[in-house]
Amino acid sequence: MSNDIQEIKQSAAAAFIGNSVAVGTEVKVFAPATVANVVCGFDVLGFAVNEPGDEVVMRVTGTPGITISKITGDDGRLPLDPAKNTVSVSVQHYLNSIGRADIGLDIELHKKMPIGSGLGSSSASTVAGLYAIKTLLGDDRDVINLLPFAMKGEEMACGHGHADNVAPALLGGFVLIRSYEPLDVVRLPHPAGLYCAIVFPDVDVPTREARQIIRTKILMRDAVTQWGNIAGLVSGLFMQDIDLIGRSMQDVLVEPVRSMLIPDFYKMREIAMENGAVSFGISGSGPSVFAFTKDEATATLITQKLQQHLTGIKIGSNTYVSTINDAGPRVL
Amino acid sequence: MSNDIQEIKQSAAAAFIGNSVAVGTEVKVFAPATVANVVCGFDVLGFAVNEPGDEVVMRVTGTPGITISKITGDDGRLPLDPAKNTVSVSVQHYLNSIGRADIGLDIELHKKMPIGSGLGSSSASTVAGLYAIKTLLGDDRDVINLLPFAMKGEEMACGHGHADNVAPALLGGFVLIRSYEPLDVVRLPHPAGLYCAIVFPDVDVPTREARQIIRTKILMRDAVTQWGNIAGLVSGLFMQDIDLIGRSMQDVLVEPVRSMLIPDFYKMREIAMENGAVSFGISGSGPSVFAFTKDEATATLITQKLQQHLTGIKIGSNTYVSTINDAGPRVL
Numbered sequence: 001m002s003n004d005i006q007e008i009k010q011s012a013a014a015a016f017i018g019n020s021v022a023v024g025t026e027v028k029v030f031a032p033a034t035v036a037n038v039v040c041g042f043d044v045l046g047f048a049v050n051e052p053g054d055e056v057v058m059r060v061t062g063t064p065g066i067t068i069s070k071i072t073g074d075d076g077r078l079p080l081d082p083a084k085n086t087v088s089v090s091v092q093h094y095l096n097s098i099g100r101a102d103i104g105l106d107i108e109l110h111k112k113m114p115i116g117s118g119l120g121s122s123s124a125s126t127v128a129g130l131y132a133i134k135t136l137l138g139d140d141r142d143v144i145n146l147l148p149f150a151m152k153g154e155e156m157a158c159g160h161g162h163a164d165n166v167a168p169a170l171l172g173g174f175v176l177i178r179s180y181e182p183l184d185v186v187r188l189p190h191p192a193g194l195y196c197a198i199v200f201p202d203v204d205v206p207t208r209e210a211r212q213i214i215r216t217k218i219l220m221r222d223a224v225t226q227w228g229n230i231a232g233l234v235s236g237l238f239m240q241d242i243d244l245i246g247r248s249m250q251d252v253l254v255e256p257v258r259s260m261l262i263p264d265f266y267k268m269r270e271i272a273m274e275n276g277a278v279s280f281g282i283s284g285s286g287p288s289v290f291a292f293t294k295d296e297a298t299a300t301l302i303t304q305k306l307q308q309h310l311t312g313i314k315i316g317s318n319t320y321v322s323t324i325n326d327a328g329p330r331v332l
Numbered sequence: 333m334s335n336d337i338q339e340i341k342q343s344a345a346a347a348f349i350g351n352s353v354a355v356g357t358e359v360k361v362f363a364p365a366t367v368a369n370v371v372c373g374f375d376v377l378g379f380a381v382n383e384p385g386d387e388v389v390m391r392v393t394g395t396p397g398i399t400i401s402k403i404t405g406d407d408g409r410l411p412l413d414p415a416k417n418t419v420s421v422s423v424q425h426y427l428n429s430i431g432r433a434d435i436g437l438d439i440e441l442h443k444k445m446p447i448g449s450g451l452g453s454s455s456a457s458t459v460a461g462l463y464a465i466k467t468l469l470g471d472d473r474d475v476i477n478l479l480p481f482a483m484k485g486e487e488m489a490c491g492h493g494h495a496d497n498v499a500p501a502l503l504g505g506f507v508l509i510r511s512y513e514p515l516d517v518v519r520l521p522h523p524a525g526l527y528c529a530i531v532f533p534d535v536d537v538p539t540r541e542a543r544q545i546i547r548t549k550i551l552m553r554d555a556v557t558q559w560g561n562i563a564g565l566v567s568g569l570f571m572q573d574i575d576l577i578g579r580s581m582q583d584v585l586v587e588p589v590r591s592m593l594i595p596d597f598y599k600m601r602e603i604a605m606e607n608g609a610v611s612f613g614i615s616g617s618g619p620s621v622f623a624f625t626k627d628e629a630t631a632t633l634i635t636q637k638l639q640q641h642l643t644g645i646k647i648g649s650n651t652y653v654s655t656i657n658d659a660g661p662r663v664l
Contacts, residue, residue, distance in 0.1 A: 040559075041559070041563065042556060042559075043556045043560075044556060044559060044560040044563060045563070176560070176563050176564065176567060177560060178560045178561065178563065178564035178567075178576075178579070178580060179557075179560055179561075179564070179579070184564070184579060186563075186564060186567050186571075186576065188567060214552065215552060216551060216552050216553070217549050217550070217551060217552065218549070218550060218551075218552050218555060219548060219549060219550075220546065220547060220548050220549065220550050220585070221548070223550060223555040223558065223559075223585075224374060224375045224376060225511075226555065226559055227372075227373070227374075227376060227555075227558055227559040227562045228375075228376040228508070228509060228510045228511055229510065229511075230559045230562060230563050231373065231376060231377070231508050231510065231518075231562050231563065231565075231566045232508065232510035232511075232516070232518060233563075234563045234566045234567055234570075235508060235510075235518045235520060235566055235570070238566075238567070238570035239518075244510075244518065247510070247511070247516060248510060253552070253555075
């Protein structure tokens with residue numbers, strides 16, 4: 001899969017207009033949470049999980065333009081203004097690209113995961129919205145065509161059109177963003193028996209700030225270590241070698257800085273590794289952390305132990321245990 | 333394959349003593365040239381080619397210790413003193429590790445490739461020597477056990493025990509050095525139809541100097557580009573996707589500096605790409621350059637065009653066209 005945004009937009013505009021859809025037609029879509037960076041793949045790797053995820057209900061209205069009638073699960077933090085919400089903005093970009101700004105849509109957004117958790121919350125919503133309009137219009141082109149529109153949503157949400165959350169949310173599985181210019185994404189395989197334990201400590205780590213504290217200059221020596229590790233991780237994914245995956249998931253560049261924003265990060269790592277994790281790290285820019293395990297019971301044990309530790313230091317948390325989501329978004 | 337030098341040495345010492353070999357017994361071994369770095373995998377990636385390569389003839393003598401009776405093809409540049417030659421030094425380390433310093437050996441080294449070419453010349457000789465003693469002693473353990481001894485030779489040859497030439501020379505194919513401490517090497521697959529065109533422009537680029545000019549501090553932004561590319565290259569190798577391999581072979585960190593030591597490097601790239609190369613770059617620290625192609629005819633054409641260009645600027649050159657060597661060293 002190699003995709004240049006301009007190319008996709010032009011082919012979309014030229015090739016597709018879509019069904020005419022009766023007013024009142026409705027679709028409900030789920031899109032998965034995602035773990036970006038995957039420890040040693042800062043800005044280029046991400047994967048999707050089966051749980052949690054967000055839901056979008058999209059309904060065709062008689063009036064051109066997009067409205068957002070309801071958002072649940074966000075504690076009132078997300079804007080109902082369609083010009084300011086990543087879901088509606090992305091969907092509007094998509095509609096404009098195929099020359100269908102005439103369509104009227106109403107959106108309900110049901111957040112099923114905490115905002116600002118480092119689990120690709122905005123990406124899941126955006127991808128659910130784009131998959132909903134794709135479904136309504138009968139757009140049967142490859143979902144990869146939606147990626148540039150999802151990246152527009154990311155640009156609004158965090159100031160930069162990153163793809164390391166939206167791409168795995170859209171494609172499912174592990175996704176490598178090899179290059180942004182031109183956009184070149186590669187879907188990677190993974191071992192079937194890989195489980196993911198996720199813990200979201202309820203503290204605030206804004207994405208923008210988490211990015212700003214990262215050093216802009218680094219040692220070549222550390223970079224070599226890092227690309228040896230990402231090459232090892234990618235090899236482990238192809239070879240279905242969970243131990244190689246685990247050994248490769250070390251981050252000498254970003255984690256040492258970002259971990260400072262996460263309560264007891266190294267203590268949590270110790271707990272996870274002592275309880276059978278093959279690897280442990282920060283999900284995206286945090287504060288969520290995740291561990292890979294070889295079975296569900298170990299993943300569950302680790303979430304329990306970590307939650308217990310966080311409770312002990314008076315920090316609330318959400319926990320999730322999931323396999324890798326290979327399907328991306330789906331109609332409910 | 334995960335290997336810690338200490339562990340290997342101890343297991344070698346404990347487990348293996350070897351055949352008693354009659355005086356006069358002789359073996360002749362070939363070991364392949366290698367291309368380290370592979371453009372975007374500075375210090376962690378390398379691969380072996382079928383041509384060129386070096387040959388070692390090793391003969392059991394009646395007197396303990398190693399002698400070097402003959403070196404050909406080196407224009408008198410390599411030392412006959414066994415304490416100063418990487419082949420004998422590596423073999424001596426191996427003999428010491430298994431407690432067999434009692435053995436007497438004479439070595440003939442036949443250099444079949446230029447020294448200082450950036451094609452892993454010393455590695456090929458060292459690996460040939462180690463494979464020769466392994467063969468003489470009937471050491472049927474995995475060749476990976478020889479890696480730490482080969483790295484001792486590299487340490488002497490270029491001041492640092494790198495493995496990105498010796499590991500592919502020893503194991504064949506593409507090899508990733510994920511980590512040095514502990515030593516962790518991963519053999520990678522590759523597309524069957526991959527051809528390599530190599531051109532050695534006859535100019536002097538000493539390895540030590542080529543290393544010294546590399547920046548020690550780099551931009552995080554460039555490092556991200558680099559590890560996106562190495563992840564893409566590794567994916568392409570597993571996916572047998574030569575185009576992805578080609579797209580991924582870009583180096584924003586090392587090549588811009590090292591290319592200054594190579595005559596008309598960017599002109600040579602232009603010629604290679606115009607004539608059908610899927611990628612082009614520096615082999616190791618240069619001055620050799622290499623291109624990947626999808627067939628032998630294209631590889632041959634590229635070597636001819638590049639040699640022609642170099643002749644035009646009064647620089648002599650050697651050229652090689654080869655598939656990937658998957659076997660490593662072999663008895664002749």
